[in-house]
Amino acid sequence: MKTFKLENEPKIKTGFSTPENYFEDFSAKMMRQLPRKEPKIISLFTSRKTWLYTAAAAVMVLALTIPFYNYFYSNSAEIDDVTLENYIAYHSTVSDEDLVNLLDEKDIQKISIDLNIEDKAIENELSGNKNLEQYLLN
Numbered sequence: 001m002k003t004f005k006l007e008n009e010p011k012i013k014t015g016f017s018t019p020e021n022y023f024e025d026f027s028a029k030m031m032r033q034l035p036r037k038e039p040k041i042i043s044l045f046t047s048r049k050t051w052l053y054t055a056a057a058a059v060m061v062l063a064l065t066i067p068f069y070n071y072f073y074s075n076s077a078e079i080d081d082v083t084l085e086n087y088i089a090y091h092s093t094v095s096d097e098d099l100v101n102l103l104d105e106k107d108i109q110k111i112s113i114d115l116n117i118e119d120k121a122i123e124n125e126l127s128g129n130k131n132l133e134q135y136l137l138n
Contacts, residue, residue: 088094103111126132 126135
């Protein structure tokens with residue numbers, strides 16, 4: 001194989017050329033082409049700051065509205081009348097004496113029923129009822 005020496009071989013011209021004094025004048029030419037006004041700089045931190053304030057405001061709104069929602073829309077702790085009546089009726093350890101001892105005078109007056117029912121109304125109710133035999137036997 002023939003030895004190749006770069007210095008001895010003829011050189012091929014590339015075809016690319018630069019104008020004279022191109023690199024010396026490059027920086028001055030570039031500075032002339034730049035705009036003279038400085039562009040307005042918008043920091044990314046300021047947009048993050050507004051998002052941070054918005055998030056903090058949303059958390060505060062939630063923190064203040066949740067207790068109000070729970071206060072106004074919470075389930076009532078009072079028992080409805082039907083549930084209380086069923087509990088008393090089917091609970092075997094509660095006697096009539098226990099109920100009388102627990103009731104006040106006002107509660108007893110509220111319970112009192114006016115029994116002034118006419119005989120004709122009772123007859124009409126019993127004649128239309130299919131369970132009349134059970135009422136008579138019990």
